[in-house]
Amino acid sequence: MSAHDADVIVVGCGPVGVMASLRAAQRGLSVVAVDRDLEIYPLPRAIGMDDEIQRLFQNAGQSDQLSDCSTPMGGAEFLDADGNRVIGMELPPDHRGPSGHYPIVSFDQPSVERFLRAAAVETGVEMRLGAEVTAVTGDQPDTDATVTLRDGTTLRARWIIGADGASSTVRRLIGVVLDDQGFDEPWLVVDTTKLDAELDLGTLAQQHCNPERVVTVVPGHGTRRRWEFQLGEHETRDEMLHPDRIAELLAPWGSPAQLLVDRAAVYRFHATVAESFRRGSVFLVGDSAHQMPPFNGQGMCSGLRDAENLTWKLAQVAHGLAGEALLDTYDLERRPHAAGQVEHAADAGRLINAIAEGGAESYEAGYGGGRSFPHLEAGVVDGSHPRVGHPLPQPSVDGVLFDEHLGDGWAVVGATAPDLGPWADLGAKAVTADPALFPGMLDDGAVVVVRPDRYVSAVTTDLPATTRRILAHFQ
Numbered sequence: 001m002s003a004h005d006a007d008v009i010v011v012g013c014g015p016v017g018v019m020a021s022l023r024a025a026q027r028g029l030s031v032v033a034v035d036r037d038l039e040i041y042p043l044p045r046a047i048g049m050d051d052e053i054q055r056l057f058q059n060a061g062q063s064d065q066l067s068d069c070s071t072p073m074g075g076a077e078f079l080d081a082d083g084n085r086v087i088g089m090e091l092p093p094d095h096r097g098p099s100g101h102y103p104i105v106s107f108d109q110p111s112v113e114r115f116l117r118a119a120a121v122e123t124g125v126e127m128r129l130g131a132e133v134t135a136v137t138g139d140q141p142d143t144d145a146t147v148t149l150r151d152g153t154t155l156r157a158r159w160i161i162g163a164d165g166a167s168s169t170v171r172r173l174i175g176v177v178l179d180d181q182g183f184d185e186p187w188l189v190v191d192t193t194k195l196d197a198e199l200d201l202g203t204l205a206q207q208h209c210n211p212e213r214v215v216t217v218v219p220g221h222g223t224r225r226r227w228e229f230q231l232g233e234h235e236t237r238d239e240m241l242h243p244d245r246i247a248e249l250l251a252p253w254g255s256p257a258q259l260l261v262d263r264a265a266v267y268r269f270h271a272t273v274a275e276s277f278r279r280g281s282v283f284l285v286g287d288s289a290h291q292m293p294p295f296n297g298q299g300m301c302s303g304l305r306d307a308e309n310l311t312w313k314l315a316q317v318a319h320g321l322a323g324e325a326l327l328d329t330y331d332l333e334r335r336p337h338a339a340g341q342v343e344h345a346a347d348a349g350r351l352i353n354a355i356a357e358g359g360a361e362s363y364e365a366g367y368g369g370g371r372s373f374p375h376l377e378a379g380v381v382d383g384s385h386p387r388v389g390h391p392l393p394q395p396s397v398d399g400v401l402f403d404e405h406l407g408d409g410w411a412v413v414g415a416t417a418p419d420l421g422p423w424a425d426l427g428a429k430a431v432t433a434d435p436a437l438f439p440g441m442l443d444d445g446a447v448v449v450v451r452p453d454r455y456v457s458a459v460t461t462d463l464p465a466t467t468r469r470i471l472a473h474f475q
């Protein structure tokens with residue numbers, strides 16, 4: 001009998017913890033997931049999800065469920081004090097991002113968490129609710145990984161994933177501190193349901209960079225819409241949460257008869273990154289590892305990238321296909337990537353303020369401003385091809401998205417069937433593709449090595465040498 005209760009204990013069943021649980025279980029790990037609350041938090045915080053993360057839902061077998069509770073967003077723009085567009089873009093309904101899905105959808109967070117939990121349990125995750133973690137071990141060398149619950153129960157696992165949110169108990173218990181990236185602003189967030197079908201609020205996310213008050217407006221799923229109002233220096237939480245004050249703030253867009261307020265809350269938007277995403281056998285994912293202002297809709301998306309990155313590595317080690325050294329690449333890959341997104345989100349917030357104050361030197365930090373999205377610069381990646389460290393583009397062939405041909409693990413894609421060599425032992429799949437589907441990637445006999453998380457590990461004409469370098473991480 002195993003000395004462990006599970007391969008992995010996931011602490012926290014928010015969106016990131018539940019996705020980590022589901023993906024770990026889908027990859028053959030035994031998982032116990034615990035959450036101190038009995039119910040899913042009923043009100044949405046995250047509202048927007050990008051193309052790459054919709055692809056993750058596709059690969060987790062959850063695309064249809066996501067479609068049922070999401071709505072494509074028509075684009076985004078920054079407006080100056082006179083309401084003129086400074087930067088922005090429209091996204092036509094048939095537009096697809098590089099990962100093969102609509103570039104951004106709004107979604108209903110509680111609905112997403114509900115179907116993810118159901119899928120996790122169906123896949124074999126043991127979910128314990130009303131179970132608060134009060135102690136953790138495993139962060140020090142040669143110590144067992146355990147969590148202790150408030151009722152005194154101790155659970156033992158090979159690894160622990162701390163997905164317990166911004167005030168993470170796991171992070172505190174393993175002594176990891178947050179590095180502050182220098183952004184800290186109080187904002188009022190108001191979610192509404194549109195009651196008046198005639199009221200036209202458009203389909204764009206908008207940053208109103210008005211010196212009188214900076215406001216973000218985000219179309220939600222269906223008839224929902226979110227407003228975020230920057231608080232002035234002397235405005236208090238209680239004053240801003242008063243229904244009359246909220247009605248006054250919403251008045252430029254609609255009356256109380258037209259807009260039903262579902263929730264209002266004051267948040268401090270800040271920008272932090274944990275000094276390390278790993279201590280021993282304990283890993284941090286999601287808000288426990290990084291927090292960012294919501295202007296780019298990337299907080300949860302970043303956490304879901306953590307979950308996907310970590311779980312395929314844990315699975316390879318658990319199945320004896322790689323040594324523990326592979327797990328060192330989790331922090332190496334994810335921390336700089338997440339830090340890049342935190343910086344980008346904070347810069348978007350600074351840009352909003354700069355436009356409101358009368359101008360900005362550069363619009364690079366804003367939507368369509370041209371700054372490139374972070375990619376993996378180190379870790380299980382090899383070579384200098386510009387696609388390395390980015391998700392493999394996902395074309396659709398005869399209505400079938402390309403990932404459906406890739407299988408669940410590693411894949412080597414070539415214009416003709418690639419000779420897998422050592423990749424065969426890792427269960428990799430050899431896939432042939434028309435080079436026209438992947439411009440600049442499959443020319444002159446080059447093949448693409450694709451990781452289980454769909455990131456490009458290498459584009460190479462010398463697969464044996466590339467393989468030796470990549471597999472050095474697996475020792």
Ligand SMILES: Cc1cc2nc3c(=O)[nH]c(=O)nc-3n(C[C@H](O)[C@H](O)[C@H](O)COP(=O)(O)OP(=O)(O)OC[C@H]3O[C@@H](n4cnc5c(N)ncnc54)[C@H](O)[C@@H]3O)c2cc1C
Pocket residue numbers: 011012013014015016017034035036037045046047048049131132133134163164165166168169170189267285286287288294296297298299300301302303
């Ligand atoms: C106003 C706002 C707008 C946002 N918009 C977006 C957006 O559009 N797109 C986007 O990607 N992100 C957005 N975000 C960020 C997003 O909401 C968070 O990044 C995401 O919810 C974090 O998920 P998580 O699973 O890491 O943590 P959480 O959702 O906080 O979940 C943590 C879980 O851990 C549990 N827990 C805590 N402590 C313990 C313990 N000791 N024992 C057991 N369980 C415990 C909690 O009960 C909770 O269920 C937004 C955030 C805000 C505030």
